[in-house]
Amino acid sequence: MKADEEAPPPSPGLGGSAIRCREVCRSYGELKVLSNLNLTVPQGQIYGLLGPSGCGKTTLLKCIVGTLKISRGHISVLGKPPAFPGHQVPGRMVGYMPQDLALYNEFTISDTLTFFGRIHGLSSTDTQARMDFLVDFLDLPQKSKLVRNLSGGQKRRVSLGAALLQNPQLLILDEPTVGVDPVLRAKIWQHLVEIVKTGKVSVVITTHYIEEARQANVVGLMRNGRLLAEGHPETMMKQHNAPTLEKAFLQLCETSDQVGSKHSTSPLGGVLESSQSFESGRDESQPILGVGPGPVEELPKYSADWKVRVRHVMPKWRNIAALIIKTTVRMKRMPGSLCFQFLLPVIQISLMCLCIGGDPKEIQVAVVNNETSSSSYSQSLLSFLDNSSVQQVNLSHAEAFSGAYNGEYWAVIGFGKNFTSYLTKRMIQQQVSKEVVDGGSVHVRLDQTSKLSLRRKYSTDYFSLSRFSFQFEEPIYGSMNSDFTTFVTPGAVLSITFYLAVGLTALSFVIERKEGLMDRCWVAGVSSLETVLAHLISQLFVISIQVILLLLLMLLVFKIPNEGSLVLVIALIGLQGVTGISFGLVISSAIDDEQNANQAALGVFYPNLIVSGIIWPVECIPYPLRYISLALPQTYASEALRCIMYRGWGLSRMMVWRGFAVTLGWNTFFVILAIVILKLRT
């Protein structure tokens, strides 16, 4: 197999050990899971890690591969601590099969192995050769079969195949034989025995079938976060006069309990007295009981020059490309979901244009007109009302109010008996009595439960009525027909693009983390930065299609005007999509659970929509809130988009470049925050 260009030559572990754990502690909050644990995995041997459920085996393995940080102590894996700059653990030196299946359900067996092959830098010929071997060896079904259609045992074998793929120097297998039939289990052990014979490969394996661990070169018996004993299985059985390894383990537990009760001060049930470690020239016929700290060891100093450090943090295009291909393959396998992603913004903006901002239709209004003459002012004023929106029903005073109270009419409009003469007096005379003012006014009583539509209607018609005193000329910007829809559309487009991106990103990362896929990729050598960049790039593709469809609909179907540069419009909407992706990344890096991630995404939706001046102008917001509003990602951006589309302004205008600057600022902030949180949490 062609060696990876970046792979360093195989590095023997320190003093012939592949893994050394010294005084390792790890807690989950208050729960102390690993407590001063010492463990040594000799180079070129199989190490069976045994222990009851919940004793901390998986936690220890995660600390060894570097997906969990230890609280105290020291771990070296193949010569260096995990994740040390330039070290390929995590990376291609280690093959990790986690306890969770950690497989992409939409992938075929072939896609799965090809994906990990790409990350490990294998050529396609090498990947193909390994794939053929593994399919045959692990008795896998056809390579083209989707993972989601495999049985539990078959999925487990594919997961094992992914760990074995690149022929790593260290294999960490967390319960690989669960759900595997005895024949295949024997075959897997036989394979492990074979590969360690070269002396270059070391294996750590956990299993609940204690007896199968007799094939291991060394077994470690773990309990309550500590190693009770470490040694050759046969020797351990002899030592305890036990016919099986399981019995030997039971005896060890009993002894440990007795010692624990004698030394009640011991925090975790007591540990047998200290003994030797593997590197100290131990007689291998004797098991190591009570793996204590051993003689005081001087910890080696590790160093890496700045070039190695820089290369370590720089994203690798190979990994980013592998992740992008992964997302594309998954999208292709879920065409329904992809179409939904493309069409959802289109549906949302269509509904908004159709249902928001239009004039009310067929509102029944009671008219009580006490003037009888057909040439009266009241008749001419009533004729100004738009009859397509308002249906006037002429009624008596009593009928009008009883109908309005019964909810049949949305308003009652009343004219006094002498309306025309009083109105004339009001216009001619400078000072008139209250009776004349009252009698010369139109009296309107509204059902305020529908005040928005009616107020709007009457205020519009009021200007019509007042034509004799006001003349509305051609607007400076916009058109005479500009309505609420025109105002709200730019902000709504940004908001829809932003929130769809938040939703998709927040959930996809949370699900990947929950299924162990993120950890698996991380152990394969994918960094947080690469994960974030790959996600950004693949989501940008989705956003681009969404933006194109949105604009086609807005400009061609709903005829929303655009006086400015289409490039600027597309750029701003696209950048707001990136803000959504990066905010989704923050949510998904900080939150583990789908429900909470959903709540966080939804929780910010309404406050942001309302306070960003998308629905109602920022100028109407009370002062302290207005300052918050101005700091939000969509306030200045919506204003900028309105300026581009309706005023035709370009980047030279402050209101436009400010929208871009704020959006870019938020993007940078969210991406950095997401990377920092992801880094801190792994």
Ligand SMILES: Nc1ncnc2c1ncn2[C@@H]1O[C@H](COP(=O)(O)OP(=O)(O)OP(=O)(O)O)[C@@H](O)[C@H]1O
């Ligand atoms: N993410 C977590 N948060 C809080 N507690 C955890 C977490 N993961 C594991 N634990 C707890 O840590 C302890 C050790 O868990 P771990 O999975 O390491 O055990 P294990 O020996 O691998 O068990 P099993 O053999 O059943 O897989 C358990 O008590 C478990 O409940």
